[in-house]
Amino acid sequence: MGWLLILALAALVFLALWRLGRFDKGALQFLGAALLIACAGYAWQGRPGLEGKPVPPPAREKLPDTAFAEVRGDMLGEFDTAGRWLTIADSYHRRGNTLDGAGVINAALREHPNNADLWVGLGNALVIHADGLMTPAAELAFQRAAAIAPDHPGPKFFYGLALAQGGKFDEAEAIWRDILVTAPPGVSWRPMIEERLMMLEQAKAMGMVR
Structure with missing residues (x-):
């Protein structure tokens, strides 16, 4: 035939x-x-006798939750306006679609330009998209969040977290210790920062971090 x-x-x-x-x-x-x-x-x-067989698109590897996604609920909350948008962005990040993850938060900021949590999320999303690099745009987003909520520990904490993910451990440690200076003793997020500082100290003692 x-x-x-x-x-x-x-x-x-x-x-x-x-x-x-x-x-x-x-x-x-x-x-x-x-x-x-x-x-x-x-x-x-030519091999006309072969049956047609459509080739499916390659499956995108599912990625684990980012460090930001794992702890943002403890620091920022989960059930407010920002939390809903950040959850959507997290789903894009897990699929490896970091560009659209940042785009979702950008869209949310057009409606809520003074939401510090969204600016923190944008900074984190830009760092993820840059493979852990603190870009000028990401740094600007963290600075914007800190300017909107100067008394909230979230912007500083996640800025330090992003720095640590990029290998800037000394800068992250300095920021986290500065937060603890003014943090109330019984606040819920204090152990989270203390735990990360302890992990940094242990890594230094083992020679894993310089």
Whole structure:
């Protein structure tokens, strides 16, 4: 069946070009040779007996939650306006779609430009998209969050977390220790910062962090 279709199509092409192009004898011979070469190539490579089998797109690897996603509920809350948008962004990050993750938060900020939690989320999303690099845009987002909520520990804490993920451990440690200086003794998020400082100290003692 495949050969019949190929021969029929070749004949139609030859006839159409001959009638429309008004080729001379030499051109027609050249055209006929070209069509014969095409048929020979099909005979060599073509396998019309094979069943069609669409190839599915490659599966995107599912990524684990980011450090920001794991602890933001303890520091920022989860059930407010920002929390809903950040949850959507987290779902994009888990699929490896970091660009759209940042885009979702950008869209939320157009509606809520003075939401410090969203600015923190944008800074984190930009760091993730840059593979852990603290870009100028990410730093600006963290600074904007701190300016909106200067008394809230969230912007500083997550700025330190992003720095630590990028290997800037000394800067992260300084920021976290500064937060603890003014943190109330019984506040719920204090152990979270103390735990990370302890992990840094242990890593330094083992020579894992310089």
